[in-house]
Amino acid sequence: MFFASDNWAGAHPKIAASLSTHASGFSTAYGDGDLDRAVYEKFSEIFEREVAVFFVATGTAANSLSLAAYNRPGGVSFCHREAHVMEDECGAPEYFSGGARLRAVDGPLGRMTPNNLEKAISHFEPEFVHAGQPIAVTITQATEVGAVYSLAEIDAISAVARKRNLPLHMDGARFANALASLETTPAEMTWKRGVDIVSFGGTKNGCWCAEAVVLFDTGKAREFGFLRKRAAQLFSKSRFIAAQFDAYFTDGLWLETARHSNAMAARLGKVIEASSKARLGWQPQANEVFAIMGKDTMKAATDAGAVFYPWNAPHGFAEPISENETLCRFVTSFATTVEDVDRFGDLIA
Amino acid sequence: MFFASDNWAGAHPKIAASLSTHASGFSTAYGDGDLDRAVYEKFSEIFEREVAVFFVATGTAANSLSLAAYNRPGGVSFCHREAHVMEDECGAPEYFSGGARLRAVDGPLGRMTPNNLEKAISHFEPEFVHAGQPIAVTITQATEVGAVYSLAEIDAISAVARKRNLPLHMDGARFANALASLETTPAEMTWKRGVDIVSFGGTKNGCWCAEAVVLFDTGKAREFGFLRKRAAQLFSKSRFIAAQFDAYFTDGLWLETARHSNAMAARLGKVIEASSKARLGWQPQANEVFAIMGKDTMKAATDAGAVFYPWNAPHGFAEPISENETLCRFVTSFATTVEDVDRFGDLIA
């Protein structure tokens, strides 16, 4: 019953097998090997257009370099108040951009509203150097609390960004989960909606360590190569990332694992709704479930082997949480089993 | 006959196997899992004292963060003119330290001389803000051209650094190769000589991606944790690094692979010495061999399937190289075979 995070699971067997398969033999280093190139091609196929792909080590790197690629002096990026870039990256986005600022935008369940975004951007008059200047908008899909922007919502955010010529970045640490949730295509969820650059995460969805920046504006690719290298994010034996993505994309493994973990989250949601000792915080849309539980129930579940974390209520969450209760986060993954979910259900029945 | 680089080889079978072994099951993320902790312990055993260990993604990251950990305003670090930090990291050391400068120090075959180091440091008067201030000395062991500092040479460098209270960093991208070459211990090659911090590389010696910063001053560990995270170098599924190091250190695999590649380099050196069409640039001490070859010989060897790079002669290299000749670099690895070396020998016999 490990619901602590989707990064507590190791690697999917097919990912592990691919690494073994590709371990022997010699290959050009630093992202220029045959397997690397084949994987770049797969990305272009998946996104239905030519894209530039850059493997990096972590989601934090993908986000930070994506924003840095669009940085300008006095730059301000707009993100949700509870975005990963804001809360969980130790200031890496500011560091990699030499001090560009993140400005918090509110909205329910990790999704900024177009209206709030517009207000936040309008704080900056184009020629007023004292305040700095907007440089980018970044949204997280799926959000940190398991919500998913609809295609229409992305359109609306994108429209606000375009009014000020701001590039739109998508933090896709859980890209596949969002995609599976919306039952749409990568192209529809990104560039067709006006997204310019994506942090494409494989790690949380069954890889060991497979993160990539996907640039739709390939004209920025040359410069990004220097940006990545200078940021110490260019792997020598890049084949070990390529091998993971190769398996990830083969026969739709990535969608299969995403659908599985989403299904487990949905099942967990139902189990909680049915419980007399816990109640759902909100409906899960991807692979995260939030429940309000009594502290005694939490302790009992933990004692019985369930692993999960208490969580701060999202900004604007209106549901009352009593002093004896705690909001808890449960994350499912490719490795979550029906048995685990049901066993947890029994604990809180 | 792949002699292009030691990062063209994939992973040693035992490294690959370890990844498969540890792929399943749940474990705490971000460097705090049981396997992570076991590996940290192994590092302390190997270095014969308590050390603080930080996994990072690349050697460039290890070097850059090591120097950044000691940075101060107007900081200047001293490195060999042809060091990796100077020539091959796209300015990452300067970037991660917010602009600290690298100052080139000369010496034969990638080894700075204590005398040159002293002269370089003496350029900076302690209270003269205009010039900046020394913050660190960094040496590469083994060097970029396959030479190895003797223990006495490290002592001498260290003595110069200590006079100005400068920390001494060792870029150990090929740490194991140097160690095998000197037939000494990690402790003797580092902190017993006054080394304060090490970039400990596993990637070039048979891992996929296993790099660590080893801090002997554990009092700096807390701050380094923030430094690494802010630099986007904290892996979530850190287990995949730990699993590699676990196999690496088990039954002395790391020394075995290093000895093997050194032996292959020595054999290659002999083969070149025996050749009528090529001559050794200098005696190999670790796993790199440099040869001066006629351009026609190069072409013939390349046509026959040998892969290697032309190389710039090191600063101060006195051996004449005619217009029809090229200096070439050959790098051996755990995957280099006697057959490959001898086949190359036949080509240039």
Place this chain on the structure above:
Amino acid sequence: MFFASDNWAGAHPKIAASLSTHASGFSTAYGDGDLDRAVYEKFSEIFEREVAVFFVATGTAANSLSLAAYNRPGGVSFCHREAHVMEDECGAPEYFSGGARLRAVDGPLGRMTPNNLEKAISHFEPEFVHAGQPIAVTITQATEVGAVYSLAEIDAISAVARKRNLPLHMDGARFANALASLETTPAEMTWKRGVDIVSFGGTKNGCWCAEAVVLFDTGKAREFGFLRKRAAQLFSKSRFIAAQFDAYFTDGLWLETARHSNAMAARLGKVIEASSKARLGWQPQANEVFAIMGKDTMKAATDAGAVFYPWNAPHGFAEPISENETLCRFVTSFATTVEDVDRFGDLIA
């Protein structure tokens, strides 16, 4: 009737005269001349203890370098939501610190409350690298909207900062105005309350360009010298700053000009209170006055030659402002005259 800002006035005649007096003759450059040293001494006298003084070009520089002096990886500083560092410095504090973040703390009229500060700091658990770490607290005295922290309020902020060992910085762009308002001494308003470092501004109070960082911990002075030089803030002919401060401190000119501008603000406040066409936003405490005026009144006053700016209502300001009204800011200075104030009073009578 120039109430646009205290930096629209030029220099006080005595400041200008001092520059002329000291224009001839030769003197050591870069802050080491006799006059420089004499002025440093004056600072120590004024603060009743040894202090380290660093002239810089702008208030933005003073603030940014003060915070940078205490920076650490993943650093977060706490400031009021509407502080100058947050709203008016184009991200300089983040830039100079290589990306340290500012975190907004609320409170009425530009003063953070100790309670809000405590809550903001408590967001950061000491060993949790993902969130970053607190590094400093900065308060503005007087605030951007002309309010002044009482000594007890500074004590309370300072107590919260000390609990987490955070240094306390005071942005004293209007230091003299606050001092005159509180009728206290520099020592009482700063280090006796736990303030560690001050941006000491002379420019807004009658100098051309005279800003200094005052460090109470003189142990940090050596490093600060490099910090300032690297930030391109070390003037060669520093005498021109020293000459301004020399006149500024002679015969209490600085307090005289501050008292004058505060008195003009008080008079302006009374004139507005007495007006039938405008009402005070809040009681002025230093040299800024805020009034809510009908748009027609604004226009009439502007047409009659009054210069002032509309202003955003401070966070949490409860007074209703109708659609036909605007909140306006009026700043007085050493150069504001009774006649100007009264003429404006007549306009809005």
Place this chain on the structure above:
Amino acid sequence: MFFASDNWAGAHPKIAASLSTHASGFSTAYGDGDLDRAVYEKFSEIFEREVAVFFVATGTAANSLSLAAYNRPGGVSFCHREAHVMEDECGAPEYFSGGARLRAVDGPLGRMTPNNLEKAISHFEPEFVHAGQPIAVTITQATEVGAVYSLAEIDAISAVARKRNLPLHMDGARFANALASLETTPAEMTWKRGVDIVSFGGTKNGCWCAEAVVLFDTGKAREFGFLRKRAAQLFSKSRFIAAQFDAYFTDGLWLETARHSNAMAARLGKVIEASSKARLGWQPQANEVFAIMGKDTMKAATDAGAVFYPWNAPHGFAEPISENETLCRFVTSFATTVEDVDRFGDLIA
């Protein structure tokens, strides 16, 4: 006999007078006042084309921001080994650009040779991310050791830079001295030769503090405004800079002071040539003179009240300097008198 530096002199009486004249009255702050705009116009007249002008606090700031304006990831700028940016700015150029590197180019008397520049640039292959990428060339006119690039030499440097599309920056801390030495026009010495951006210094030539960045590509001006503000280099009472430049340019004061100090240097050169106790290092071209003197002569001159500094011999300086001798630097300024020069002449006759 103050020959220590041209920044030991205070301000020219006309500069001081201008500050007094403009001290009273109210004016828009932050570079937008009437006098500011009039001065920008004067710059355009002087350079015979529209230019964008940005006042900054120091020459270090002008240089650092000029290079930062052209920065790119992994950026490398090329400067003379003994340039001010390299030797005397505490790493500010690297700091302001977030770590871009300076690469030393050699040449006699502070002037890089086109050949050496070409070799240095050719070290960087356009698509090789490991080494970084060239971003700018910067030359100093006049150089740190008082030499002046001829127009043909600037043309040659510029041609090399253009081959790789690199912008050419001129550090004109002693712009006027060089101009007077060449008897040419600002346009001829800069943009007509391919210079893109100039650090235009007034401080060393009679101002208190008047430095400006002059951009010939006015399309970069908008961004530069944010760059300067973020760098804490935007003065509020910018009028005090404008007032200095206003006097500086009126009736050719700037050329008059430059010609005077050059003439004093020439006279000092002659005096040294005529001396039996000292000999010229090289012919002065601007306002710096270098002499090789016996240590006893140095002491005697110093005891008699002469102030000057020993200096390191420039790279490649072939003239033998015995152990009892020292190379010394003498700098003249607007304030140097014939009497002082001749009195010094008497001392070393």
